[in-house]
Amino acid sequence: MQSFTEENYLKTIYNLASKQQGEVSTNALAEMTATKAASVTDMLRKLADKQLIHYKKYQGVRLTEEGERLALQIIRRHRLWEVFLVQKLGFGWDEVHEMAEELEHIRSEELVVRLDTFLGHPQFDPHGDPIPTPTGQMPEMGYRKLSDAVAGEAVCLRAVMEHSTEFLQHLNHSGLTLGSIVTVSEINAFDKSVLVQIGNDRTVFVSHEVAKNLLVS
Amino acid sequence: MQSFTEENYLKTIYNLASKQQGEVSTNALAEMTATKAASVTDMLRKLADKQLIHYKKYQGVRLTEEGERLALQIIRRHRLWEVFLVQKLGFGWDEVHEMAEELEHIRSEELVVRLDTFLGHPQFDPHGDPIPTPTGQMPEMGYRKLSDAVAGEAVCLRAVMEHSTEFLQHLNHSGLTLGSIVTVSEINAFDKSVLVQIGNDRTVFVSHEVAKNLLVS
DNA sequence: ATAAAAATTTAGGCAAGCCTAAATTTTTAG
DNA sequence: CTAAAAATTTAGGCTTGCCTAAATTTTTAT
Known part of the structure; x- marks a missing residue:
C-alpha cells in the first residue's frame, strides 16, 4: 500500500x-x-x-510496469471524481481539480467500481482527458494541438492540457467549450497567435500559449 | 486549519x-x-x-465552543457522505463507515453544500443518526434504548449506536431494519435479553448487548 | 487512611516528508 | 576542450504523530 x-x-x-x-x-x-x-x-x-x-x-x-499500473489507477479515480463533481454536483470545470486531488486517494476498489457505474461509465473527464480503463489502459486519442492547425482548417475542440482555474476561466470567457467546431481563420506569423471562428458565430483571438494547450481532432 | x-x-x-x-x-x-x-x-x-x-x-x-463547532462540521460531512454511499452508490449500511472516515476530511465548504443539495437535504444518515445542520446544531432526538423498553411495549427502531460491520450484519441477519415497529414480547430477567416481534411477522431474539445499541421511540 | 492498582503524563526515540547548505555530477557555452 | 552554470544528490535538521519505558497522579480496595 x-x-x-x-x-x-x-x-x-x-x-x-x-x-x-x-x-x-x-x-x-x-x-x-x-x-x-x-x-x-x-x-x-x-x-x-x-x-x-x-x-x-x-x-x-x-x-516500472507496476508503477504505471498504480499511476493509472490513481488517474482513473481522479478523473471519475471530476466527472462526479461536474455532472452530479454541478461544479464548473475550473473548480474541480483541487477536490479531485483529495478524492483520488480514497482507498476502496469497490468505491471506484460503483462510482463508475453511477456515472454511466464515462469515457472522458470534464477536461476531455480519457479515463483509464479498470484494467489500467490509457485510451490513446491521437489529438493534435490547435497550435499545429493550419489556416482554413476546421477542427473540433476535444481537450485541454492545462487544468488551472485561470486558464479554464479564460476559455469560458472566450466562449471556447469542448465539442465546439472551430475554424482557423488567421495565423499571426510573428507571435503564432490564431483567430478562430467558433461554429458560425463569433471569431475569437487565441494566443499561442493558449493554443498549445488546446487539443483538437 | x-x-x-x-x-x-x-x-x-x-x-x-x-x-x-x-x-x-x-x-x-x-x-x-x-x-x-x-x-x-x-x-x-x-x-x-x-x-x-x-x-x-x-x-x-x-x-470548547470552537472545538465543538469544528467537530460538528466533520460529523456533518461524515454523515452526508454515508448517505451518498448508501443511497446513490448502493452500498450496504454495514460497508460505508471506513470510506466515510476518509471522505469526511475533504476540504471544501462548497462541496458539502452541493452534496447536501444533491442528496435532498437528508435529516438522518443510514444508521439513523441525525445530520448536524450547516450552522452546527445537532438535532436532539430524545430516543431511548431498546434495552430500556418494558414488556408489551411497541416501539419504532430509529437508530443504531454501533457502526461496526459485524454488528450491522447481525442486524441484517435478524431482519431488524430502521423504521420497523417492534413489540417487546418478553424480557429475560437473568441476562436482560429480549424477544421482539418485528411488525406482525417473526419474533427474534435480541441480546442485551445488542438491545443497548438500538435506539427506539 | 493508605497501599496497591489504574490512569495519565513525561522523557526520549522513530519514520515520513519536508527543508537548507554543501558537495557532486552533468550540461552548456565559449 | 574546459570552465562556468545548471541539475542533482548528500548531509544534517525540523515537524507531526506515533511509540515504549519510567515517573507521577488519581482512584480503589482494604
Whole structure:
C-alpha cells in the first residue's frame, strides 16, 4: 500500500512522462509537487526501493510496469471524481481539480467500481482527458494541438492540457467549450497567435500559449 | 486549519462526550483512535494550545465552543457522505463507515453544500443518526434504548449506536431494519435479553448487548 | 487512611516528508 | 576542450504523530 504522497509522485511522474520524451527530471517533479529537488530525491530512492520506478542517479526517472499500473489507477479515480463533481454536483470545470486531488486517494476498489457505474461509465473527464480503463489502459486519442492547425482548417475542440482555474476561466470567457467546431481563420506569423471562428458565430483571438494547450481532432 | 489527525480527535471527543457525563478520558480516546495513551496526551496538549479543548492534566477533556463547532462540521460531512454511499452508490449500511472516515476530511465548504443539495437535504444518515445542520446544531432526538423498553411495549427502531460491520450484519441477519415497529414480547430477567416481534411477522431474539445499541421511540 | 492498582503524563526515540547548505555530477557555452 | 552554470544528490535538521519505558497522579480496595 502506498502513502498519499507516494501516490501523488506516481501520478505526477506519469503525467510528466506523457508530455515528453525519455525520463522525467528531478527538477520537473519538484516543480509539479511544489517541493524542493532534495525532497524529490528522497522520494525517488524510496519509490525505486519499492520497484515502482526505474531510477539511476542523475539520470531521471521512469515508471516500472507496476508503477504505471498504480499511476493509472490513481488517474482513473481522479478523473471519475471530476466527472462526479461536474455532472452530479454541478461544479464548473475550473473548480474541480483541487477536490479531485483529495478524492483520488480514497482507498476502496469497490468505491471506484460503483462510482463508475453511477456515472454511466464515462469515457472522458470534464477536461476531455480519457479515463483509464479498470484494467489500467490509457485510451490513446491521437489529438493534435490547435497550435499545429493550419489556416482554413476546421477542427473540433476535444481537450485541454492545462487544468488551472485561470486558464479554464479564460476559455469560458472566450466562449471556447469542448465539442465546439472551430475554424482557423488567421495565423499571426510573428507571435503564432490564431483567430478562430467558433461554429458560425463569433471569431475569437487565441494566443499561442493558449493554443498549445488546446487539443483538437 | 486542522490536520486530518486533529479532525479525527475532535470528532472522537465529541462522540465520546455525547455518550457519557462529564469529561472524556485519555484512555477512552486512545482506544477509539487505536493509539496509546501517551500519544493522546501529546495531541491533547496541541488541541488545548489551539483552544479547541478544555484540558487540565489528569482531569480529562471537553470541547470548547470552537472545538465543538469544528467537530460538528466533520460529523456533518461524515454523515452526508454515508448517505451518498448508501443511497446513490448502493452500498450496504454495514460497508460505508471506513470510506466515510476518509471522505469526511475533504476540504471544501462548497462541496458539502452541493452534496447536501444533491442528496435532498437528508435529516438522518443510514444508521439513523441525525445530520448536524450547516450552522452546527445537532438535532436532539430524545430516543431511548431498546434495552430500556418494558414488556408489551411497541416501539419504532430509529437508530443504531454501533457502526461496526459485524454488528450491522447481525442486524441484517435478524431482519431488524430502521423504521420497523417492534413489540417487546418478553424480557429475560437473568441476562436482560429480549424477544421482539418485528411488525406482525417473526419474533427474534435480541441480546442485551445488542438491545443497548438500538435506539427506539 | 493508605497501599496497591489504574490512569495519565513525561522523557526520549522513530519514520515520513519536508527543508537548507554543501558537495557532486552533468550540461552548456565559449 | 574546459570552465562556468545548471541539475542533482548528500548531509544534517525540523515537524507531526506515533511509540515504549519510567515517573507521577488519581482512584480503589482494604
